[in-house]
Amino acid sequence: MKRPSIKDIATLAGVSVATVSYVLNKKEGQRISEETRKKIFNIAETINYTPNKIAKSLKTNTTKLLGLIVADISNEFYSHMARNLEDKALKLGYTLIIGSSDENAEKFKKLTELFSQQQVDGMIVAPVAGSEKTLENLINNKYPIVTIDRYLKEVEIAGITINNQEIAETTTHLLLKKDFSTIIYIGYKTELPHLLDRQYGFEKAVRSSEKPVEVQYILVGLDNIAKEVHLQLEMMLGKTPANAALYFSSNKLAVAGLSYIVKNNIKVPEQVSVVAFDETDAYDLFPTEITYIQQPIEEMAEEAIKLLDEQISNYTATGKRVTLSAKLVPKASLK
Amino acid sequence: MKRPSIKDIATLAGVSVATVSYVLNKKEGQRISEETRKKIFNIAETINYTPNKIAKSLKTNTTKLLGLIVADISNEFYSHMARNLEDKALKLGYTLIIGSSDENAEKFKKLTELFSQQQVDGMIVAPVAGSEKTLENLINNKYPIVTIDRYLKEVEIAGITINNQEIAETTTHLLLKKDFSTIIYIGYKTELPHLLDRQYGFEKAVRSSEKPVEVQYILVGLDNIAKEVHLQLEMMLGKTPANAALYFSSNKLAVAGLSYIVKNNIKVPEQVSVVAFDETDAYDLFPTEITYIQQPIEEMAEEAIKLLDEQISNYTATGKRVTLSAKLVPKASLK
DNA sequence: CTGAAAGCGCTTACAG
DNA sequence: CTGAAAGCGCTTACAG
Secondary structure, eight states: OOOOOHHHHHHHHTSOHHHHHHHHHSOSSSSSOHHHHHHHHHHHHHTTOOOOHHHHHHHHTOOOEEEEEESOTTSHHHHHHHHHHHHHHHHTTOEEEEEEOTTOHHHHHHHHHHHHHTTOSEEEEOOOTTOHHHHHHHHHTTOOEEEOSOOOTTOOOOEEEEOHHHHHHHHHHHHHHSOOSEEEEEEEOOOOHHHHHHHHHHHHHHHTOSSOOEEEEEEEOSSSHHHHHHHHHHHHHOSSOOSEEEEESSHHHHHHHHHHHHHTTOOTTTTEEEEEESOOGGGGGSSSOOEEEEOOHHHHHHHHHHHHHHHHHHTOOOOOEEEEOOEEEOOTTOO | OOOOOHHHHHHHHTSOHHHHHHHHHSOSSSSSOHHHHHHHHHHHHHTTOOOOHHHHHHHHTOOOEEEEEESOTTSHHHHHHHHHHHHHHHHTTOEEEEEEOTTOHHHHHHHHHHHHHTTOSEEEEOOOTTOHHHHHHHHHTTOOEEEOSOOOTTOOOOEEEEOHHHHHHHHHHHHHHSOOSEEEEEEEOOOOHHHHHHHHHHHHHHHTOSSOOEEEEEEEOSSSHHHHHHHHHHHHHOSSOOSEEEEESSHHHHHHHHHHHHHTTOOTTTTEEEEEESOOGGGGGSSSOOEEEEOOHHHHHHHHHHHHHHHHHHTOOOOOEEEEOOEEEOOTTOO
16 A cells, blocks of 8 residues: 555546645635635545655755754753753754764764765764864754754854853852862863863852862763772772762763762762753762752753754854853752 | 864875775784784874874774664653663664654654764664654664664664564453452553563453453543543542452553552552562562563663664665563562 | 656746 | 746666
8 A cells, every 4th residue: 555645536526636735735715716725635634645755855955854963862961952942943854863972083084974864954963082183074064953962063063052160160150168078070081162161160160269278170981980980989088087078070980989988988068069961860869968060951962953953944054053051950968 | 173074184195095005004014014903903003193083983884873762761661672772782882872762753853863963773663652653764764764763664774673462462361360359450551562462461361361350441642641540540449459469461550550559558469469671670679579571682782783784784774573572580478 | 777757745937 | 927948966777
């Protein structure tokens, strides 16, 4: 049973395919008598006609498909982002194609190629280290594209970021005001600018601090996060830490660190204080409520789609960047 | 700058588009002299040609696009499933379009229509209550489709499920063997068969139990899960429970319940024992390691894609169902 | 070894 | 108010 086409309707209605196309697509009014309209709608209904968007796409050169590349869709931050993007996209009639780059520049490139071949109208991407060339090519070809979460230093590209450095700095100042003997920054060994910004903000605040404070860093790679964090925390905190503060620069790192804390029965905030970038449902299972930095995911998604839709409508890539504000949500984990 | 087409290559190479098409697509050998091949490949390379899959799709009636409908992509179970499906799909050359139904039959239907219009080659869906008609229509139209996670009683449809009832029964027997004064089942108010199966398994084990045991049920709706679970647990457990066991039929419910337990400083497993369906990173932050039932997500994804690919290759919908085994992962939370 | 041509299902300027 | 026709970028049977 072949899927019915516009031609089938035309034949059944005794009119041309052009007429059918006009009736089915055009805003009410103009052309076509009410009688033929009715007839065509009826036939379309009874034979269960649905348009073939592929054919339409070929003609109109627009697919209403958007490509989304995240580092890993199973990561909580990205799955929430994806969900918000999905909702915002749907409102403008777009559907999302999704791919995970695994922080691999080669795979990232493959995905952009795949999406471009699928003729997506635009892409929303979280760039990975080493993807500069890929993005530059896309931009040079006027491919509508926006970045989310991340950006790349050398590439001028439209996108959404948050005030990573600023919020990190503010938060750190807050830590510095309380008299911790040690502040430990837990972050990534990385070149990704948005993550480095978080670290710069932290360092900047530390440098400007009046009173001296001992600062330590735990910087981990992307593999075996939990194990690395546990090991290093053990060395630094020992079993009976006193008056330390931990600054986690992502929710994954926080989960890794908090799991160490729970397992060793360290009291928060009595023995160590905790503040973390990003939220996660997991905090609910920790004995103390966690102070965290909240990114405006919904707003980020909305702005990203808006920015992309503008580019698509104007057939251009722009370098327009939007910066949104994360905010600190104070809870009991910070003394 | 228009995207180069096969025609541009043909012109530059001084051959026909047919020849270009053959060279670019066909397995090595046959037809076409090595010389023209070389030339065509070179030109394609230098003008940066990438095929327009839309055009190909229109001709070949296949898009290499798969539609995935989950209840909510930001739900941990589904985002992990999506990730696994993505990987398996990519291996067979498919790309995933994703949509969230929000347990809403109307939205579910909209998504299938959208995907069908986008001419996806097949769909992987987690059906919602009330989506029987929608699925039957799809199947009647020979649309390749498989269900994941869930199934519907009245519809014969290919798909992957796990041994929900059986694993629930086995696990409950384990609980019954230990001398708990009370066993509380925490599940959903729902019509979804796969969730009811978990409850049937539990009930069946309870009925067959030799020694009498007090059994209570907490059944919640989909909204405000945390609050409802907290309230009911408070009534049933009080502040100082003794010797009770909690059986959570999903990870979301478990997180809700465990957060109550943590906040009230109830000791696991000393005061209550806990077992939960599905895993989540959140367990890491709970003081006691949680005993949970592990679904073979990767295998489920692999089988789903395989089943779907078979249907696509054979142009048919089948009712073939695959059942995989979840297994209990014993940890300290079960005394 | 290679090309001319039809056709996939639409849209849309043009003509009447 | 309506239709004939070209064309989007491919694939592929057919002919040579």
